[in-house]
Amino acid sequence: MRRSQFFISTLKEAPSDAEIVSHQLMLRAGLIKRLAGGIYTWMPLGLRVLRKVETIIREEMNRSGAVELLMPAVIPAELWQETGRWQAYGPELLRLKDRHQRDFVIGPTHEEVITDVVRREVKSYRQLPLHLYQIQTKFRDEIRPRFGVMRGREFVMKDGYSFHASFADLEREYRVMYDTYGRIFSRLGLGFRAVAADTGAIGGTGSHEFHVLADSGEDALAIGTGSDYACNVELAEALPPTEKRAAAAQALEKVATPQRTRCEDVAELLQLPLTRTVKAIAIMAGGEAAPPSFVLLLLRGDHILNEIKTAKLPGLEAAPFRFATDAEVEEFLGCKPGYIGPVGADRARVRLIADRAVATMSDFVCGANEEGAHLAGVNWGRDLPEPDLVADIRNVVAGDPSPDGKGTLEIRRGIEVGHIFQLRTRYSEKMSCSFLDENGKSRVMEMGCYGIGVTRIVGAAIEQGFDERGIVFPLAIAPFAVAIAPMGYAKNATVKKAADALYEELRQAGIDVLLDDTSERPGVMFADLELIGIPHRIVVGERGLAEGKVEYKGRRDAEAQMVAAEQILAFLRKRLCED
RNA sequence: CGGGGCGUAGCGCAGCCUGGUAGCGCAUCUGAUUUGGGAUCAGAAGGUCGCACGUUCGAAUCGUGUCGCCCCGACCA
Numbered sequence: 001m002r003r004s005q006f007f008i009s010t011l012k013e014a015p016s017d018a019e020i021v022s023h024q025l026m027l028r029a030g031l032i033k034r035l036a037g038g039i040y041t042w043m044p045l046g047l048r049v050l051r052k053v054e055t056i057i058r059e060e061m062n063r064s065g066a067v068e069l070l071m072p073a074v075i076p077a078e079l080w081q082e083t084g085r086w087q088a089y090g091p092e093l094l095r096l097k098d099r100h101q102r103d104f105v106i107g108p109t110h111e112e113v114i115t116d117v118v119r120r121e122v123k124s125y126r127q128l129p130l131h132l133y134q135i136q137t138k139f140r141d142e143i144r145p146r147f148g149v150m151r152g153r154e155f156v157m158k159d160g161y162s163f164h165a166s167f168a169d170l171e172r173e174y175r176v177m178y179d180t181y182g183r184i185f186s187r188l189g190l191g192f193r194a195v196a197a198d199t200g201a202i203g204g205t206g207s208h209e210f211h212v213l214a215d216s217g218e219d220a221l222a223i224g225t226g227s228d229y230a231c232n233v234e235l236a237e238a239l240p241p242t243e244k245r246a247a248a249a250q251a252l253e254k255v256a257t258p259q260r261t262r263c264e265d266v267a268e269l270l271q272l273p274l275t276r277t278v279k280a281i282a283i284m285a286g287g288e289a290a291p292p293s294f295v296l297l298l299l300r301g302d303h304i305l306n307e308i309k310t311a312k313l314p315g316l317e318a319a320p321f322r323f324a325t326d327a328e329v330e331e332f333l334g335c336k337p338g339y340i341g342p343v344g345a346d347r348a349r350v351r352l353i354a355d356r357a358v359a360t361m362s363d364f365v366c367g368a369n370e371e372g373a374h375l376a377g378v379n380w381g382r383d384l385p386e387p388d389l390v391a392d393i394r395n396v397v398a399g400d401p402s403p404d405g406k407g408t409l410e411i412r413r414g415i416e417v418g419h420i421f422q423l424r425t426r427y428s429e430k431m432s433c434s435f436l437d438e439n440g441k442s443r444v445m446e447m448g449c450y451g452i453g454v455t456r457i458v459g460a461a462i463e464q465g466f467d468e469r470g471i472v473f474p475l476a477i478a479p480f481a482v483a484i485a486p487m488g489y490a491k492n493a494t495v496k497k498a499a500d501a502l503y504e505e506l507r508q509a510g511i512d513v514l515l516d517d518t519s520e521r522p523g524v525m526f527a528d529l530e531l532i533g534i535p536h537r538i539v540v541g542e543r544g545l546a547e548g549k550v551e552y553k554g555r556r557d558a559e560a561q562m563v564a565a566e567q568i569l570a571f572l573r574k575r576l577c578e579d
Numbered sequence: 580c581g582g583g584g585c586g587u588a589g590c591g592c593a594g595c596c597u598g599g600u601a602g603c604g605c606a607u608c609u610g611a612u613u614u615g616g617g618a619u620c621a622g623a624a625g626g627u628c629g630c631a632c633g634u635u636c637g638a639a640u641c642g643u644g645u646c647g648c649c650c651c652g653a654c655c656a
Contacts, residue, residue, distance in 0.1 A: 012605060012617075013591045017649050027590095037648070143580085146649085261656065280656060296656095305654055323655065337656035367656070395654095487615055523616035541615060551615090 001480065002503075003516045007044045010528050020216045022462035023148030025471050029532045031458070038145025038153030045532060046458070048479040050156065053457050054135050056187050056476060057158050064180040066131040066160050071113045073137060077103035079112040083430045094141045106139040111427045111449065114161040118445070119433035125165045128435060128445070129173060133160030135454060150415065150459045151218070158452040163428075163445045165437060170422055170446040177420050177450045181210050185418070188457065189474025189579075191464055193414065195221055195230040197421075207421045210452075211414025214463040221414045222396050226407020233411065234308045236396045237403040240356040250363045250377030258372040261338030263301030266365060266374050277301030278358055278366040278378075280340050282324035282332070285316050285351075294324065294332040296342055298354040298387065300361065303394040310393045313353065333369050341367030343375055343384045354387035355394050415460040416453070423447040462533075471533030472555050475579035480514040482506060482572060483534040485526065487541035490519040498565065499540040502550070505569055511576070530555065536575060538568065 014024035015034075026032050031046030042050055058068065077095070080086040085093075086105075094106040107113065114132060122130060138157045145153050160177075164170040178194065185192040190212050197207040209232060211221060222236035223229070260266045263277040279299050284292035295316070299305055310316060326337055332350055333340050342352050343366065358364075359380070368375045380386055398411045427433070428445045437443050458477070465472040475481060484506075486492075486499035503515040514534065516525050529537055539551040539560070550568055553560035554575065563571050 009589095011590055015590065016592090017585090019650080263656095279654095281654075282656065299654095307654085323653085326656090329656070333656095335656095340656055485615095491614080519614090521614060521616080521618065523614095523618085525616085527617050539615075543615075 001514050003514060003518050006514070008528065008532065009043070010531055018148065020147050020150070020463070021466055022150065022216075022459040025462055025466055025531070026148055026459065029471055031532075032149060038142060038151070040149060040152060040154075042455075045479050049458050049473070049477050050455065052477045052479075053188065053454055054156075054158075057184055057452060057454065058135065060180050060184045060187070061133055061158070061160065064131075064176055066133045066162075068134060069117075069132050070134050070136060071107070071110050071117070073107050073139070075105050075107050075110075075113055077105060079116055079431075080105055083112055083427060085112070092140050092142065094139050107136075108138055108140040109157075109451075110134070110136075110159055111161065111423070111447075112431070115427045115431045115433045115447070118161075118163050119428075119431060122163065122435060122445075125435055125437045128163055128165045129169055131160060131162040131173060133158060133450070147216075147218075148459055149455045152455065155456065156454040158454055160450040162448040162450070163433070164447070165435065165443070165445070167424070167446050170424070170448050174420060174422055174448055177448070178208060181418050181420065181450075181452070184452070185210060185212070187476055188461065189476045190417075190457070190461060192417070193221065193223065193230050193412075195223075195232055195414070197232055197235065197419065207419070209416050210418030210420075212417050212457075212460040212464060213412055213414050214460065215413055216463050217413035217415040219414050219416055220395075221412050222400075222409045223412050224402040224404065224407055225410055226402060227404055229402050229404045229406070229409075231403070233395050234306065236409070238356065238392050238394055238396045239401050239403060240392075241360045243360065245360040245380065246362045248362055248377075248379035248382055250379075252378060252383050253376045254368055254370075254373055255376050256372060257339070257374045260374070267301060270365065270374075270376065272365060274302040275300060276361075276364055278341070278361065278364050280342060280367055281305055282329050282337070282340065283321045284324050284328060285321045286319055292322075293351060294328065294349060295321070295351045295353060296333075296340075296345065297393060298342060298352065298358045298366075299394055300355065300357045301365075303355065303357060303397070306393055306395045309391075310353075313389065313391050313393070315351070315389075335367070335369040336371050339367040339371055339373060340369055341375060341378075342387075343378060344369055345384075347385060347388070351389075352387040353389045353391060353393065356390055356392055357394065359387060359390040415456065415463065417457050417460055418450075418452045420450045421448065423449050465533070467556075469527070470531030473533035473535060475535045475576065478533055478535050480534050481512040481576060482536040482538065483514045483516060483529045485516050485522070485529060485537060485539045487522055487539065488519070489517050492542055494545055495540055495542055498545055498550075502538065502540060502565075502568065506572070509569055509573070511572065535579060536572065538572075 009030040011028045014028050018024040018027055030043050032040040034040055096104050135158045139154050142153050145151055162173045192210055192212050194208050194210050197209040220233035222231050222233050257266050260269050263279045267274045267277050279301055281297040283295050285295050286292040329337050362379050364378050365376045366378055396409055400409045402409050425444045428447050434442050434444050462471050484499055484503055486495050489496050506513040535555045537553050544550050548565050549562040550565050551560045552563050
């Protein structure tokens with residue numbers, strides 16, 4: 001591609017509303033342009049990157065035996081009503097009416113459509129298994145779109161759905177996809193981890209997320225140092241402490257703590273480590289239907305509540321809980337928030353759930369249920385009855401023992417770029433997607449689904465590859481593999497001839513090359529080529545040509561090197577293979 | 580959904596407090612000189628100051644409303 005015939009528009013300064021580096025660089029490099037919140041145009045340069053990502057995904061999906069199709073983005077509401085998701089999905093689902101006032105949705109995901117396709121087309125076990133996928137634009141009306149293409153409302157997704165005659169066959173395909181995803185992200189040149197996303201009934205194999213590791217990631221991951229254990233912090237188990245509860249050594253004592261409502265403040269006042277304090281979080285369980293019950297959750301002062309694990313506890317799993325209002329706290333504990341605690345609570349009305357760590361604490365500090373006061377030297381059994389339930393309700397922290405018993409955990413941040421999931425019969429049952437087995441008996445199909453955030457991958461790749469000059473793309477997804485930067489293209493006939501000849505030579509060799517024939521000043525040219533992240537650069541100048549040489553510089557190299565002009569193709573081929 | 584902030588040229592910003600002909604840098608266009616790391620000089624084009632209503636002789640500036648965008652919070656006991 002000749003730059004004069006292409007379209008590249010770069011910026012020196014990033015728009016001020018771009019927060020993270022990938023968003024800033026994508027705007028500066030002119031990969032995307034914002035049209036509305038979370039909605040972007042992919043400019044020609046960005047589209048080249050996106051297409052390369054798609055191509056790798058497509059090649060590996062096809063290689064795994066999946067078959068591509070393309071479903072509509074606009075879906076009749078009936079299908080969504082059939083599975084109940086018309087009601088359940090909430091405001092993220094963009095709904096619209098056609099001219100006949102019929103309801104439609106813009107598809108945020110396509111389980112309903114694919115299941116409808118398959119139930120009409122597939123009747124026999126002989127047609128199974130079947131794995132269909134598409135690469136398509138989705139729309140989710142996110143509460144808060146941000147970070148450019150990382151959390152856009154409109155985005156491109158690869159979504160695949162597999163159909164099976166048995167659970168065992170679903171498990172087989174799931175493993176195939178697990179490996180396929182690993183190959184895809186490796187080929188894309190990304191540093192990633194597959195993490196368990198569900199430890200539920202299916203025994204820990206039911207769902208995996210694929211995360212690109214980056215400090216700006218929105219998800220916290222618990223990663224084992226002594227094994228390949230990896231789990232989303234949302235689900236990672238905090239093991240019970242190994243040490244037993246120590247015997248009470250201190251007397252119960254009320255201490256004045258005016259204006260000290262947070263554990264940090266109380267610990268500071270009493271000159272105690274935060275780990276000796278207990279915080280109480282008041283929630284209302286049972287949802288809005290029945291009269292909700294009051295529950296006090298107890299956590300060590302330095303720990304953080306894990307709402308996902310908490311919501312699965314006995315008595316809380318039926319309906320979503322919510323945090324209690326100030327008035328409810330006063331009603332049940334007779335005290336303002338900030339000084340509440342478990343001691344003296346009316347246990348007929350207040351259910352106590354203690355984190356495993358709290359259950360083994362002794363001589364701890366907690367709110368006194370009296371404004372401006374806390375209790376110190378508190379001990380289970382002596383000062384208050386044992387908790388109604390001891391459970392794992394906190395987020396794991398770095399240094400916690402790994403749940404698999406090997407080593408400890410570290411916390412890394414990740415960007416979720418892929419998710420594989422065993423749907424089982426969740427959709428096939430509701431939509432009567434069935435087949436006749438070998439015995440002529442009708443059975444419901446087992447389903448799996450497999451997603452990759454195609455547009456998000458571009459942002460994630462930049463989060464992993466950038467420096468002070470701009471983007472450092474992996475070769476596999478760079479908009480161009482090689483750039484030729486002639487010095488004085490318009491003025492110097494020798495340079496022009498050499499640059500044109502080299503351009504043709506590389507093109508003939510099948511190398512994806514950009515010739516910067518704009519005659520910009522060298523500094524401008526170099527700055528642009530570095531900003532947009534082209535991995536390899538060749539400078540053709542009069543000085544080098546006089547010695548029969550051109551200059552080569554890799555995007556990550558500190559120094560350029562001179563290469564004989566007649567050897568540059570072989571030299572580049574070698575470089576391109578190394579990447 | 581709650582809190583905060585911001586809307587002035589393609590991008591980054593000043594002007595607003597104290598109302599009086601809309602500015603700066605980058606980018607763009609013309610010409611000249613430059614040409615191996617974001618050139619220099621001279622000239623030019625580009626904005627109904629988000630939108631609406633109000634106050635006023637007069638509004639980018641003051642008031643009310645509205646729309647959009649961004650950030651933070653939703654872990655608070």
